[in-house]
Amino acid sequence: MEITRELARFVVDSRPADIPAAAYREAKRSVVNWMGCAIGGAHHDAVSVALATLAPFSGPAQATVLGRRERLDILHAALVNGISAHVLDFDDTHLRTLVHPSVPVASSLLALAEYRPFSGSDFLHAFVLGVEVECRIANAIYQGHNVNWYITGTAGVFGAAAAVGKVLGLDEQKMAWAFGIAGTQAAGLRDMAGTMCKSFVHGRAAQNGLQAALLAAQGFTSSERVIEAPRGFANAVSTRHDLGEVLTELGKVWEMELNTYKPHACGVVCHPVIDACLQLRGSPPVDPARVTGMTLRVHPLALKLTGIKSPKGGLESKWSLYHSAAVSIVDGVAGERQYTDEMVFDPRVAALRERIVAEADEQLREDEARVTMTLAGGEVLDCHIPHALGSASNPMSDRDLERKFIDLVADTLPQPKTRKLIDCCWSLAELPDAGELARLAVP
Amino acid sequence: MEITRELARFVVDSRPADIPAAAYREAKRSVVNWMGCAIGGAHHDAVSVALATLAPFSGPAQATVLGRRERLDILHAALVNGISAHVLDFDDTHLRTLVHPSVPVASSLLALAEYRPFSGSDFLHAFVLGVEVECRIANAIYQGHNVNWYITGTAGVFGAAAAVGKVLGLDEQKMAWAFGIAGTQAAGLRDMAGTMCKSFVHGRAAQNGLQAALLAAQGFTSSERVIEAPRGFANAVSTRHDLGEVLTELGKVWEMELNTYKPHACGVVCHPVIDACLQLRGSPPVDPARVTGMTLRVHPLALKLTGIKSPKGGLESKWSLYHSAAVSIVDGVAGERQYTDEMVFDPRVAALRERIVAEADEQLREDEARVTMTLAGGEVLDCHIPHALGSASNPMSDRDLERKFIDLVADTLPQPKTRKLIDCCWSLAELPDAGELARLAVP
Numbered sequence: 001m002e003i004t005r006e007l008a009r010f011v012v013d014s015r016p017a018d019i020p021a022a023a024y025r026e027a028k029r030s031v032v033n034w035m036g037c038a039i040g041g042a043h044h045d046a047v048s049v050a051l052a053t054l055a056p057f058s059g060p061a062q063a064t065v066l067g068r069r070e071r072l073d074i075l076h077a078a079l080v081n082g083i084s085a086h087v088l089d090f091d092d093t094h095l096r097t098l099v100h101p102s103v104p105v106a107s108s109l110l111a112l113a114e115y116r117p118f119s120g121s122d123f124l125h126a127f128v129l130g131v132e133v134e135c136r137i138a139n140a141i142y143q144g145h146n147v148n149w150y151i152t153g154t155a156g157v158f159g160a161a162a163a164v165g166k167v168l169g170l171d172e173q174k175m176a177w178a179f180g181i182a183g184t185q186a187a188g189l190r191d192m193a194g195t196m197c198k199s200f201v202h203g204r205a206a207q208n209g210l211q212a213a214l215l216a217a218q219g220f221t222s223s224e225r226v227i228e229a230p231r232g233f234a235n236a237v238s239t240r241h242d243l244g245e246v247l248t249e250l251g252k253v254w255e256m257e258l259n260t261y262k263p264h265a266c267g268v269v270c271h272p273v274i275d276a277c278l279q280l281r282g283s284p285p286v287d288p289a290r291v292t293g294m295t296l297r298v299h300p301l302a303l304k305l306t307g308i309k310s311p312k313g314g315l316e317s318k319w320s321l322y323h324s325a326a327v328s329i330v331d332g333v334a335g336e337r338q339y340t341d342e343m344v345f346d347p348r349v350a351a352l353r354e355r356i357v358a359e360a361d362e363q364l365r366e367d368e369a370r371v372t373m374t375l376a377g378g379e380v381l382d383c384h385i386p387h388a389l390g391s392a393s394n395p396m397s398d399r400d401l402e403r404k405f406i407d408l409v410a411d412t413l414p415q416p417k418t419r420k421l422i423d424c425c426w427s428l429a430e431l432p433d434a435g436e437l438a439r440l441a442v443p
Numbered sequence: 444m445e446i447t448r449e450l451a452r453f454v455v456d457s458r459p460a461d462i463p464a465a466a467y468r469e470a471k472r473s474v475v476n477w478m479g480c481a482i483g484g485a486h487h488d489a490v491s492v493a494l495a496t497l498a499p500f501s502g503p504a505q506a507t508v509l510g511r512r513e514r515l516d517i518l519h520a521a522l523v524n525g526i527s528a529h530v531l532d533f534d535d536t537h538l539r540t541l542v543h544p545s546v547p548v549a550s551s552l553l554a555l556a557e558y559r560p561f562s563g564s565d566f567l568h569a570f571v572l573g574v575e576v577e578c579r580i581a582n583a584i585y586q587g588h589n590v591n592w593y594i595t596g597t598a599g600v601f602g603a604a605a606a607v608g609k610v611l612g613l614d615e616q617k618m619a620w621a622f623g624i625a626g627t628q629a630a631g632l633r634d635m636a637g638t639m640c641k642s643f644v645h646g647r648a649a650q651n652g653l654q655a656a657l658l659a660a661q662g663f664t665s666s667e668r669v670i671e672a673p674r675g676f677a678n679a680v681s682t683r684h685d686l687g688e689v690l691t692e693l694g695k696v697w698e699m700e701l702n703t704y705k706p707h708a709c710g711v712v713c714h715p716v717i718d719a720c721l722q723l724r725g726s727p728p729v730d731p732a733r734v735t736g737m738t739l740r741v742h743p744l745a746l747k748l749t750g751i752k753s754p755k756g757g758l759e760s761k762w763s764l765y766h767s768a769a770v771s772i773v774d775g776v777a778g779e780r781q782y783t784d785e786m787v788f789d790p791r792v793a794a795l796r797e798r799i800v801a802e803a804d805e806q807l808r809e810d811e812a813r814v815t816m817t818l819a820g821g822e823v824l825d826c827h828i829p830h831a832l833g834s835a836s837n838p839m840s841d842r843d844l845e846r847k848f849i850d851l852v853a854d855t856l857p858q859p860k861t862r863k864l865i866d867c868c869w870s871l872a873e874l875p876d877a878g879e880l881a882r883l884a885v886p
Contacts, residue, residue: 056503057505180634180635186630189669195623197666215643231636
């Protein structure tokens, strides 16, 4: 089966009218969420250090660094905007595979839009196709995906290459080459969790996919069957894959429609526990000192991915169920401010973390949790969350997404600009020049 | 065991006098060979297309594109010089692992030397350390290294990061971060063979390692145990590894001394067959039309890596035992000119390829071959090559390396400059500014 070729042909042949309205709608929600995360993360140390290091090697000031005043060449802009959009671990999730769909695709596309202008509707069309490509490839490989890799690092490069390749108007062969050049850079080790390098992996997926499409457009040759070849991508990163998933009902079922957004600024598998803790906190809120113990019952994957008991700093605390539960009880919210070094070392939070126990329960779904809280005096409260807020069965509303956006950009953009940028995302399909989005994201 | 930390400490603590003379000698031979390949490959389509594509995004003209007049920022220069140094498949080989040691290390170091000058002896010291790091990591993983990866793509990034990190004076923690940032970009799929993307993988190893060390120097954090962590590098790319190999006799046994160079411009496992064919060709040379059949008996790996019977073009022909044998009989040499599209479609070569059979023989070593040639009239000649020229047991002499260099740069550099550049490589230890090497490599 010519998986790579078929997928390339699908992207090349796609016309805007082929995409259903629901997919376009979810694409706009994704852009709102991605843009908020990028501006919210724009002053994180990971972004500032990357910028300071790379600026001396940047080409002309072609593209915006979202949420900042610096400008970079488009390759560096894709990298840095990818870092900022992911560094808070607050971006979107394709729940089946845990791919973060928007970072590679939107970060690469918007950088290109400032250099080689195209319309908002072309942006949305290419965005949907990019997300489709990366999520379908992820669907095919995730079951046996080597646990050492970040799947957005491995599958994400294809999404960026597809989206950029679409806008560049690549033909089928060049699109297949773009996939090859992208796929040979599939990378990103899970051991980077809790360090700046995790967001770097995600930013690189954007930059590498963008570069792949640009090279292919100029005739840089590559394998034309990178996905399925015996020594190709799928065999390299996955011990068990079903490549049929890449093409099954292609153009009929849209992965774009399955995208989800995080109400809380941490690993998505923590979210049902946070929802439970926020309910258990009650009103007026319980005094954390009165909480003598908590038991978190979660799907085994939650413990595997976020089982860090005593995080060493802000970035690592996003991968701690214990920290997430503790801050939810102490602060009544699990936003970006709850995952800082300061909060990790807050004595109330640290003490409560120590009194929390987590248990894997194979009976639970990934978006489900049962939390029991014991208070001084022996009172026991419990809460069951069947589907976390932000999961497919309980999605964030457009209003929730706007609130999240406003909260994320509050320190960076003035209010009128914030409103204009949100409106611009929602009306992206009518925007003559998609690059306008980037220009509105400058403080 | 703290493999990553120990290795970082070794690089950080190393002093120039710790390196034995034999390692320095081999380092200079490696630089001669690498530089010749880079200049010889500088006008290959892969290089020209990459340059044309990436120039609009390049930063300031900080570094030389070897063998050409263009200048790029150091990150792009490391990439492009890495592409040109590998594109002819003529660069060096660490035979145990099939790593190509110089491309990542020399391409990154020399780019940096033009931006942040350092001496030739610092270059050699850092070069030896970089080669040591990448080859030791390769030693540890190659036995179970996923056959889908290029090992220079996976292990090479560490070599570049180590060498650049040494010159930048990183401390132990930052060196460990540099390894982390490099290791999370370990990549490169074997399915790229025969396309421009193969050399791209090798150039990226140089660029990514350089960038990793620059980022770490500014405090960009990463895992500090990327090599050995459960979700780290070794487990990601290898199913069977012995991480003890990274540290065994570190500082006592030098992998640098085991480097080898190719007399022929193709996959190293073809070389014993070529040596045999060159002998069988005889003097005066046999008429290829009189050769009715040939049987190549080789180590199984040779057939696995270079078993392409009918190559589709020049780059792919470097991975064809059959083509290599045919051109050796027809032209009496297997240099760069024998692996072009033109030669692939030469009717005499194509016809002879069809009359050649190759057989795997487990009794043979990787650098050994037995070739039988049958002539019209029934005469049968055979030749046994116990160790190919260029193998560890039959190394190319300094004079051989110079001849190879001169042949590679003949179309690009004038003769006096060629002589000066060769002399400069041999006297690198006395050069006050290593960047001088790059400046001499401009036509």
